[in-house]
Amino acid sequence: MALRADWLPALAAFESAARHQNFAHAAEELHLTASAVSHHVRKLEARLGVALFQRHARGVSLTAEGRQLADAAGSAMADVDGVLRSLHGSRDEQDRVRITTLHSLVYTWLMPRLPEFRQRHPHIRISVDTEIALTRFDEGGPDLGIRHGPGHWPGLTAHLLMDDRLFPVVAPTYPGLDAVSEPAHIARLPLISDHARQGWHDWFRHAGVHGPKLEERYTFSDSTDAMSAAAFGLGAVLARERIAQPYLDSGRLQRLPGPALTARWSYFVVYPSHRRLRPAAQAFVDWVLTQVV
Template sequence: MVARHIPSTSTLLAFEAAARHGKFALAARELVVTEGAISRQVARLEAFLGVSLFLRSGNRVELTAHGARYAEEVGRLLVSLERSTLQVMTSPPQQGVLELAVIGTFATRWLVPRLPLFSRKRPDVLVNLSTRNEPFVLNGSAFDAAITFAHPAWAGTESHHLLRSPLIPVCRADLVPQGYGMSAGRLPGLPLLHKTTTPESWRDYAREFGVDLQNAAAGSRFEQFSMLIEAALAGLGVALVPRLYVSEELRTGRLVPVGPPGESAGKDFILVTNSRTSRTELLDDFSDWLVDEAGPEYRPATSDSAAAHPSYVIQ
């Protein structure tokens, strides 16, 4: 049996609360103990680690460089431990559980409304979703897998292509003249809305359809596609968003296309699995259901998609 060199949970809880609040008194109030108890727990942890975690000046404390790094890691691990504990406490013994990290907009605008269909297919499976919009370290986390955009940061992981959604320019109907067809030639002169992290998308789209957008970088910027869609619905301009996200708005006419879908600016959705769980029958069933639910128009080409992302997409 290997002895683990790990501090006690009580000292870690005291340290994390003190680091988060910046005051021992507030940490003591949160954990319903005395301020002296917090101080003693932190001192025990410092003795265990052999480093100072706080700089003390009277009643004030400030994290050291070691303390700041350790607090970030301890906080992340405590959240993961709490999630795993709740999962065990709330899951029926015979029920399978999928812990998934998902892009927020994909979850709210597409996945969550369709989850009842999966539940009817697999009533024995409980699906838990958490939002992760940026690449993160999946191995060692509490997640079985992540549904995310293809990105070089996922290189070397076990990944599987799920869907490909072209980006389509959409806006409220009253922003474009009546009688025009779906032509990208309508874009010049219309206010453009941008996603902060992909400022080149409009240029790529304009190049694909031979449109001269002289001010392709001008316009308001939004961090998430969900914000872009709401901005378009509010009449602020034209948003270039995954067609997968706005299928209902296009069907009902709340948004109208201002050009055809652009493949050059498309988004690839991938399933990245944790090496702890890797691909399981349950994950396979879920990913197959996702692809079937999206339909053939969103399935990536078997060869082109792999060639586009050879280092991190595994077919």
């Protein structure tokens, strides 16, 4: 016997009634009346030529044939529901942008700007991954990244986002700050460093200070922690301008004497060259590239 489309409402009513063992509860779930559910079930029984429910004063219970059909109908409904949820989730994923980048950049540069993106694109959802490991852009991975580097990565399209500069900063309340009037004096301070490719030796050489004895007393893997350490008065840190700007604007840090050193590496927006960005990801790229002044 072939399953016809006009059987589906009756099967849906039967499946719900079988699950609840109650026509009234099934009616509530399906937004029908109990008499309508009962009508669907009787229509199904008439077509099949078997009784699906035993009716008694306390309600209904499945017959053996009813149990057999209930198991099949329940399994089929669950499969359809799973597919519908999957399709709905796939549609939702079209509005999600997955980004991989540095924690320091998210915390000090990207986060303050995201409210503007939300206003422009309220339907787009953002997922940000700040793991230290260099992320691969496999299927199911991030849509794009903001990387700090030379600008050339195999298999990736890279757009220059912004350059950077390095200069020393310190908490304005650091003791004896008045005595620091030239770059050479900075070498006397406890120095804070991170794992950046350019460091204090590069900056002192650029500032014309040769052969200083440097004491890098604190080292952090993340630039945000290094900046916070300086803000708490642990010493001077060689700051990247893009990361340091919120600290300077708030007065938690101030620049020390000496020139700014142009960083060898810049920030780039990257994504796989072999696949086209989804509209939501393209919208983010277009927006973020306008955020540098």
